[in-house]
Amino acid sequence: MKSSLLIFSFFLLGIVMAQQGWLPDFLLENDFSSYALYALVFLVGIGTGADIKQSFMLIKTMHVRILLVPFTTVIGTLLGVSIFTLIAPSFSLQDSLAVASGLGYYSLSSLYITEVKGETLGVIALLANLIRELLSLVFTPAMAKYFGKLAPIASAGATSMDTTLPVITKAVGKQYAMLSIFHGTILSILVPFLVMFILSF
Amino acid sequence: MIEVILFLVLGILLGYFVRKKQRFLSISNRLVSISIYALLFLLGVALGTNSDLLRQLPKLGGYAFVLAVLSILGSIVLAAFLYRKMFKKTEEKHEE
Numbered sequence: 001m002k003s004s005l006l007i008f009s010f011f012l013l014g015i016v017m018a019q020q021g022w023l024p025d026f027l028l029e030n031d032f033s034s035y036a037l038y039a040l041v042f043l044v045g046i047g048t049g050a051d052i053k054q055s056f057m058l059i060k061t062m063h064v065r066i067l068l069v070p071f072t073t074v075i076g077t078l079l080g081v082s083i084f085t086l087i088a089p090s091f092s093l094q095d096s097l098a099v100a101s102g103l104g105y106y107s108l109s110s111l112y113i114t115e116v117k118g119e120t121l122g123v124i125a126l127l128a129n130l131i132r133e134l135l136s137l138v139f140t141p142a143m144a145k146y147f148g149k150l151a152p153i154a155s156a157g158a159t160s161m162d163t164t165l166p167v168i169t170k171a172v173g174k175q176y177a178m179l180s181i182f183h184g185t186i187l188s189i190l191v192p193f194l195v196m197f198i199l200s201f
Numbered sequence: 202m203i204e205v206i207l208f209l210v211l212g213i214l215l216g217y218f219v220r221k222k223q224r225f226l227s228i229s230n231r232l233v234s235i236s237i238y239a240l241l242f243l244l245g246v247a248l249g250t251n252s253d254l255l256r257q258l259p260k261l262g263g264y265a266f267v268l269a270v271l272s273i274l275g276s277i278v279l280a281a282f283l284y285r286k287m288f289k290k291t292e293e294k295h296e297e
Binding site for chain 1: 204205206208209210211212213214215216217218219220226229230232233236237238239240241242243244245246247248249250251254255257258261262264265266267268269270271272273274275276277278279280281282283284285287288289
């Protein structure tokens with residue numbers, strides 16, 4: 001949660017500094033964002049690659065039904081946002097799916113989306129995934145009560161491994177901690193691929 | 202966007218080969234945070250210099266809120282279904 005606030009404050013700082021005209025011209029004239037994005041995905045890749053053996057081992061030790069949880073979250077999320085096209089017809093299905101495929105991992109997903117689809121959708125993706133994390137934090141006890149013990153984990157999406165983990169285990173019990181971490185790990189690995197896959201159409 | 206996929210795959214390969222080098226990995230981890238800060242700062246700058254986008258912000262925020270709520274609803278409804286079908290019984294057995 002602390003790091004989420006820190007990340008978000010960098011975004012706000014950028015808005016304020018640009019508004020006040022406190023930025024040097026070279027920053028405004030050049031677009032560094034694609035290079036920074038390449039660097040970021042490369043570095044994220046290193047982290048994924050380093051853990052990949054452990055991730056597979058974790059999958060092997062898990063019962064088949066545990067594997068269904070991250071899968072269910074992805075399908076449920078994508079089905080849920082599909083409704084948005086009916087509410088706001090000007091918003092394409094692809095855009096809705098792309099925003100949702102951030103699965104709460106707002107930093108990475110919004111940056112990809114900005115690069116491919118432009119700043120408008122990037123900002124929506126950033127806010128939507130941030131709001132997902134915040135709502136998950138606040139409503140975890142209610143979700144556990146009315147939708148069962150997997151609901152808070154599903155709602156948290158990729159954040160179920162770190163920022164929302166303490167709240168989740170408090171609401172559904174420590175025996176779900178491993179599942180929650182596993183769920184978040186799988187989704188975090190999946191996010192870049194899912195966003196790119198959806199935007200490739 | 203083929204470049205992004207290329208960099209991601211190259212990163213995964215490199216990461217696999219250096220998976221035992223803790224120092225290297227912790228540096229790379231710190232660089233991830235730094236580049237996320239830098240990129241979100243730049244996204245903020247892009248928003249701050251685009252008055253049209255800034256004017257639309259309340260509307261974009263509304264879209265974002267509805268999309269977040271629908272994401273959560275969709276995933277928890279399916280999660281409730283999965284819990285009832287496959288998890289609840291074993292849990293009750295454990296409690297007996």
